[in-house]
Amino acid sequence: MRYAMAIDTKKCIGCGDCVVACQVENKVPEGFCREWIVEAISGTYPNLDLEFRSERCHHCANAPCVRCCPTGSSHIAEGGIVLVDPDKCIGCGACIASCPYDARYPHPDGYVDKCTFCIHKVRKGEQPACVSVCPTNCMYFGDLDDPNSEVSKKVKERKYKRMKTEAGTDPQLYFLI
Amino acid sequence: MEELIISGRMNYKVDPYLHIWGWEIAFYLFVGGLAAGILFFAAFYYLRGKENQFPAAVKWAPMITPFILILGLGALFLDLHNKMNFWRLYTTIRLESPMSWGAWTLMVITPISIIWSSIHIKEIFPNWDWKFEWLEKAIAFFVRHKRPLAWVMAIYSVLLGVYTGILLSAFNARPLWNTSILGPLFLASGLSAGAAVIVLFTKSEIERRWFSKIDILIIGVELFFIIHLFMGLLASTEVQIEAAQLFLDGPYTLPFWIFVVFIGMLVPALLEYLEIKGQKIPVFIPVILILIGNIMLRFIIVYAGQASRYLY
Amino acid sequence: MDSNRREFIKISSLGLGGLMLSGTIFDSVSGSIFNDAVSETMKYIRTPTYCEVCFWKCAGWVTKNEDGEIWKVEGHQDDPHCNGRFCPRGTGGVGMYHDEDRLKQPLMRVEENGKQVYKEVSWDAALDFIADKMKAIAKEHGPESMALFTHGSGGKFLGHMLKAYGSPHITAPSFAQCRGPREVAFYSTFGEGILSPERTDIRDTDCLVLIGSHIGENMHNGQVQEMSQAIDKGATIITVDPRFSTAASKSKYWLPIKPATDMALLLAWINVIINEEWYDKEYVEKYAFGFDELKAHVQQYTPEWAYGITTIEPKVIRDTAKEMANASPAVIVHPGRHVTWYGDDTQRLRAVAILNALLGSWGRRGGFYSPEKVSIPSYPHPPYPKAKRTWKDGLEDKFSLATEIISNELCGASIPTKDREFNVKGWIVNGTNLIHTLPDQKKTLEAIQNLDLLVVIDTMPMEITGYADVVLPECTYLERYDAIRNSPHREPVIALRMPAAEPKYNSKPDWWIAKALGIKLGLNEFFKYKNIEAMLDWQLKQVGSSLEEMKKVGVKKYKRKYDDLYLADGQDFEFSTSTGKIELYSTEMAGSGYAPLPTYTEHAQPPQGFYRLNYGRTPAHTFSRTANNPNLTAIYDENDLWVNPKVAKQWGLKNGQYVWLKNQDGIVSTFSIKVRVTERIRWDSVYMVHGFGHSEKKLSRAFGKGASDTELITNVKLDPEMGGTGMRENFVTFLTEKPELKEAES
Ligand SMILES: Nc1nc2c(c(=O)[nH]1)N[C@H]1C(S)=C(S)[C@@H](COP(=O)(O)OP(=O)(O)OC[C@H]3O[C@@H](n4cnc5c(=O)[nH]c(N)nc54)[C@H](O)[C@@H]3O)O[C@H]1N2
Ligand SMILES: Nc1nc2c(c(=O)[nH]1)N[C@H]1C(S)=C(S)[C@@H](COP(=O)(O)OP(=O)(O)OC[C@H]3O[C@@H](n4cnc5c(=O)[nH]c(N)nc54)[C@H](O)[C@@H]3O)O[C@H]1N2
Ligand code: SF4
Ligand code: SF4
Ligand code: SF4
Numbered sequence A: 001m002r003y004a005m006a007i008d009t010k011k012c013i014g015c016g017d018c019v020v021a022c023q024v025e026n027k028v029p030e031g032f033c034r035e036w037i038v039e040a041i042s043g044t045y046p047n048l049d050l051e052f053r054s055e056r057c058h059h060c061a062n063a064p065c066v067r068c069c070p071t072g073s074s075h076i077a078e079g080g081i082v083l084v085d086p087d088k089c090i091g092c093g094a095c096i097a098s099c100p101y102d103a104r105y106p107h108p109d110g111y112v113d114k115c116t117f118c119i120h121k122v123r124k125g126e127q128p129a130c131v132s133v134c135p136t137n138c139m140y141f142g143d144l145d146d147p148n149s150e151v152s153k154k155v156k157e158r159k160y161k162r163m164k165t166e167a168g169t170d171p172q173l174y175f176l177i
Numbered sequence B: 001m002e003e004l005i006i007s008g009r010m011n012y013k014v015d016p017y018l019h020i021w022g023w024e025i026a027f028y029l030f031v032g033g034l035a036a037g038i039l040f041f042a043a044f045y046y047l048r049g050k051e052n053q054f055p056a057a058v059k060w061a062p063m064i065t066p067f068i069l070i071l072g073l074g075a076l077f078l079d080l081h082n083k084m085n086f087w088r089l090y091t092t093i094r095l096e097s098p099m100s101w102g103a104w105t106l107m108v109i110t111p112i113s114i115i116w117s118s119i120h121i122k123e124i125f126p127n128w129d130w131k132f133e134w135l136e137k138a139i140a141f142f143v144r145h146k147r148p149l150a151w152v153m154a155i156y157s158v159l160l161g162v163y164t165g166i167l168l169s170a171f172n173a174r175p176l177w178n179t180s181i182l183g184p185l186f187l188a189s190g191l192s193a194g195a196a197v198i199v200l201f202t203k204s205e206i207e208r209r210w211f212s213k214i215d216i217l218i219i220g221v222e223l224f225f226i227i228h229l230f231m232g233l234l235a236s237t238e239v240q241i242e243a244a245q246l247f248l249d250g251p252y253t254l255p256f257w258i259f260v261v262f263i264g265m266l267v268p269a270l271l272e273y274l275e276i277k278g279q280k281i282p283v284f285i286p287v288i289l290i291l292i293g294n295i296m297l298r299f300i301i302v303y304a305g306q307a308s309r310y311l312y
Numbered sequence C: 001m002d003s004n005r006r007e008f009i010k011i012s013s014l015g016l017g018g019l020m021l022s023g024t025i026f027d028s029v030s031g032s033i034f035n036d037a038v039s040e041t042m043k044y045i046r047t048p049t050y051c052e053v054c055f056w057k058c059a060g061w062v063t064k065n066e067d068g069e070i071w072k073v074e075g076h077q078d079d080p081h082c083n084g085r086f087c088p089r090g091t092g093g094v095g096m097y098h099d100e101d102r103l104k105q106p107l108m109r110v111e112e113n114g115k116q117v118y119k120e121v122s123w124d125a126a127l128d129f130i131a132d133k134m135k136a137i138a139k140e141h142g143p144e145s146m147a148l149f150t151h152g153s154g155g156k157f158l159g160h161m162l163k164a165y166g167s168p169h170i171t172a173p174s175f176a177q178c179r180g181p182r183e184v185a186f187y188s189t190f191g192e193g194i195l196s197p198e199r200t201d202i203r204d205t206d207c208l209v210l211i212g213s214h215i216g217e218n219m220h221n222g223q224v225q226e227m228s229q230a231i232d233k234g235a236t237i238i239t240v241d242p243r244f245s246t247a248a249s250k251s252k253y254w255l256p257i258k259p260a261t262d263m264a265l266l267l268a269w270i271n272v273i274i275n276e277e278w279y280d281k282e283y284v285e286k287y288a289f290g291f292d293e294l295k296a297h298v299q300q301y302t303p304e305w306a307y308g309i310t311t312i313e314p315k316v317i318r319d320t321a322k323e324m325a326n327a328s329p330a331v332i333v334h335p336g337r338h339v340t341w342y343g344d345d346t347q348r349l350r351a352v353a354i355l356n357a358l359l360g361s362w363g364r365r366g367g368f369y370s371p372e373k374v375s376i377p378s379y380p381h382p383p384y385p386k387a388k389r390t391w392k393d394g395l396e397d398k399f400s401l402a403t404e405i406i407s408n409e410l411c412g413a414s415i416p417t418k419d420r421e422f423n424v425k426g427w428i429v430n431g432t433n434l435i436h437t438l439p440d441q442k443k444t445l446e447a448i449q450n451l452d453l454l455v456v457i458d459t460m461p462m463e464i465t466g467y468a469d470v471v472l473p474e475c476t477y478l479e480r481y482d483a484i485r486n487s488p489h490r491e492p493v494i495a496l497r498m499p500a501a502e503p504k505y506n507s508k509p510d511w512w513i514a515k516a517l518g519i520k521l522g523l524n525e526f527f528k529y530k531n532i533e534a535m536l537d538w539q540l541k542q543v544g545s546s547l548e549e550m551k552k553v554g555v556k557k558y559k560r561k562y563d564d565l566y567l568a569d570g571q572d573f574e575f576s577t578s579t580g581k582i583e584l585y586s587t588e589m590a591g592s593g594y595a596p597l598p599t600y601t602e603h604a605q606p607p608q609g610f611y612r613l614n615y616g617r618t619p620a621h622t623f624s625r626t627a628n629n630p631n632l633t634a635i636y637d638e639n640d641l642w643v644n645p646k647v648a649k650q651w652g653l654k655n656g657q658y659v660w661l662k663n664q665d666g667i668v669s670t671f672s673i674k675v676r677v678t679e680r681i682r683w684d685s686v687y688m689v690h691g692f693g694h695s696e697k698k699l700s701r702a703f704g705k706g707a708s709d710t711e712l713i714t715n716v717k718l719d720p721e722m723g724g725t726g727m728r729e730n731f732v733t734f735l736t737e738k739p740e741l742k743e744a745e746s
């Protein structure tokens, strides 16, 4: 099983609903976030290009944050979801420094936190909060190993790009272009 | 024109640039390197049978290592956001994680440094008394097995020295750190610091000249590493080149070239050279300068490294 | 109190001895808010509601956490407004409930050693004061002199109260500052309005033409979702916008039109579609009236002519016209929503309506469907007293096509003039921050100074509350029942809003306020129901449901009475226009002395060194109402000023630099605004999001954040047909130095 997320940049409007939903669902403390929006503009008026990307932890298949964790607090759970176990976390910050996407933040309670792919919902057979709220329906979450899952299909049918693959992380967010 | 706007990303520890680590880590790396340097020379010259020729190196300088190592551990502890879980460090050994084996290395070398010091303490304070019978016995035991002890100490001091560099260079997310030269560079600067402290401790002319020579040599090696560091970065991808720019023309240019390279390396090397050539120069001056350069190197690399990023 | 000395009071400056009486003494009169149902209501962990963060009114579920506190609100799967997905504002709606800056107590304006301050009073005292004032006004000036400005659900109950009291003067900014011109134009063309939610069949369209309307930043949920579905299906999107809007970035064609020249483009499109014979002949033949007049009329408006005005190349005009024709009838030339731009807006929307008629999209799949809604009888009450005078008296035949009351005219009618003997004397303002909502602030403030009574019902200490004699804190939509949401859609559908928690502080819902005040006014006959639950249950039972059922299901869909979502092929149909046909040539306009066929009028362009003030929406905010919402300010906490790089260079403006703005009439923005240098905006305009630049200090997150477009909109272009306030002919220039005294004032 390989959980992954595909995000259709042709449909994403950068509305930030996913961010708000994530904050509320996961009670992310004020002043921090688990995901964010990137707006990339190129060209000059009136020949312009605009891409929105909803970004979060890429749940890297080759995750530096897990490798550098001295206590095993950062670990890989089912389907390759990268998680932090707050009880094991000493808050050394190594994983934060190790993430090429700066996807982690130090939770005020001492441990480090980040996107969990909403594993608490996924385990109940639900979709992640950001995916299920997205008004343009431009996010697809599921199992890449299952050829019939929506993600697999999208990744097969569509052109996509992944961010900063040169960092050797083998990220699992697929941005459909 | 390319325009990037990042919204909803609230994380003041990461934006506009990472600052998850402060002076604690820099200090921790400095004392780690210093201790490694001192203990390495101690073990090395003991094994070479130079115990009496280089008493400061083998016996006296090591006396301070237990204290600075504990200071270092203290700094590391201060840096943790979840101090109550500190013990978790010692529930697993994770070889992939420099943090982990670094912690373990300290766990091994700190007691060794204590033992090593205790072995020699009577030579400095002849009428020292261990009070407890079993302690006396324990010391006696180690005196008998001083050679194997020295071997272990040699190996672990090198580990410690390298570790202070690897800890950072393992982060491929931070282009400036992510270079294989950092380990050797930090090891070298640790040794030069060690040598400098020995120079400070010694009363013997031969010993001082010898370690001054070593210092000059190591500084030469360090400069070579530094040049390599930048050549490596500049020859690499965009992010690495940006990282190098931090030092070539960026916020860290002046502090680095002035404090680390000039004041911390060139000047003391020159002074020690003149000193060897018989000029009257108070020993402590080059020593202090080298130590300053050492601290600055750690601080600047720790901070600048966090300013160099992969994304956006 | 001497009414022309109504000082602005910061809610923060509370009087000393405010007495703290809860509303309980009232329970004897009208029952507590949930009466016996309280405990029973509260035991649900998931309760239905519909969102009040904007007027799309998506139905959803409120979920509470282990401790029984409100945790999150999520869309209702069966609701066609949202299909289980809220927009960011709705998702962040919980912030309205949690906001600690909320109004907490009824406040009354009192004189305290020479200074006007607010004093906390009991609901009883506040409502007594209002009732006495209203009786006095009725006696002196007639009940018609009371007006209700309202925007939002609770208005229904207050409106009922006001009509019972004897005044028909109920108005909302959603007409003359918003959709008015569109509704008027479509009524006069098709005999029906666009309504809300819009009847646009975007889901199934093959070509969507957006003129301005920035769907994607404009987050009206259904529209956004269906546009996304259309993108999935590969529909062609054509966006006409001087700014590179989000929608523009999703479009096959972006027409970067010169601002204020859309009419020329529309007329040119009509010209091409007629002359190339690309229009739906049968459809026009069968349903349309005045084709020949139209054809003759538009001959002058060639693409080449339009090119000189709009800067859109003739080829592009033809190509896009062809795209529409190819998709016809599954094509939508979107009428937009906030269309009060340049004063000739009704005429511009007429052109849009005509274009749709030619393309045969009205009443066709992928065009405009015919919505249906349930008819829910209102709770029985005696007939309302007949009003002797109305706002229209003294207007002669100005704005004669207005289908609703014009907010800004009621505002004007509050400023006495010697020739007009009917003046508005008292306002109840509910859920509309008129200071930020009506253009020409000076006029609004002058009107306020001339009132005998100003009551403001709000949830937050917004600017308007500072001018009130009495401020009444309403509880948020998450803490109250409201009228059944009954909206026209593809299928008739109703939704229930019920409280998920007891009202915080000493706040109360509008229905309770309306009833309590009504009873104090002696209008008991109009408020026979024991409490709102009784009323809702009665109403629901009339349409085959019940409060009990709705509490469980939240949303209930009904079958359409007739299968008339679209016109059947060749179906005979009588349009409710005077000719019974689609009026390309409007007899109604002609009859009222307006142009029966839209013509091009030139609008002013910015003078040297000035830039057109363009404004719009940002996805995570609704006007000014969310500017202090903790969840939403977290991702967008101040508006910025979009400036084209060329302009920035010329003025030496840097990204992130703060500037003040001065408009053509010398008005300077109270606060500075952060410059965003971007290619997304034209060099002749600047752009900002509406709803920021709050001057009320009590809004701890919103105070001083960003600038207000409203205060810079002093040049208002009134729409002669319906009185809409054209707001896009204002020009601003930059001040890089902090202007004196201005910021001190605030
Ligand atoms: N997030 C969010 N969504 C909302 C609201 C909100 O407050 N927040 N409010 C809702 C309400 S009540 C309304 S009425 C709607 C309003 O939303 P719309 O109906 O979309 O309002 P517009 O004024 O058409 O949209 C503004 C766009 O018009 C463009 N524009 C400016 N001048 C011109 C011009 O001369 N010609 C053309 N072709 N375009 C021009 C601007 O660049 C901007 O992109 O939004 C609704 N949706
Ligand atoms: N300059 C400028 N003016 C505009 C527009 C623009 O784009 N620019 N847009 C125009 C358009 S399209 C429209 S529709 C109007 C919208 O005009 P308004 O509806 O007046 O918009 P808001 O500024 O959000 O004011 C809403 C008020 O209701 C309060 N409120 C929120 N929830 C509740 C509640 O549950 N109960 C009560 N009692 N009060 C509540 C809020 O605190 C706030 O004071 O503005 C129009 N005016
Ligand atoms: S909610 Fe969907 S459309 Fe909105 S920003 Fe997130 S991904 Fe994009
Ligand atoms: S994105 Fe960062 S945090 Fe997430 S798995 Fe990759 S490295 Fe770890
Ligand atoms: S901060 Fe916590 S999760 Fe991150 S590396 Fe340290 S221990 Fe592991």
Ligand code: SF4
Pocket (backbone or CB within 6 Å): A018, A021, A022, A023, A025, A026, A034, A035, A056, A114, A115, A116, A117, A118, A128, A129, A130, A131
């Ligand atoms: S998957 Fe869950 S945790 Fe991750 S970004 Fe989406 S909502 Fe947040």
Ligand code: SF4
Pocket (backbone or CB within 6 Å): C051, C052, C053, C054, C055, C056, C057, C058, C082, C086, C087, C088, C089, C090, C091, C219, C220, C221, C222
């Ligand atoms: S569109 Fe958004 S704000 Fe408006 S009602 Fe729906 S969810 Fe609420």
Ligand SMILES: [Mo]
Pocket (backbone or CB within 6 Å): C174, C177, C178, C179, C337, C338
């Ligand atoms: Mo509106």
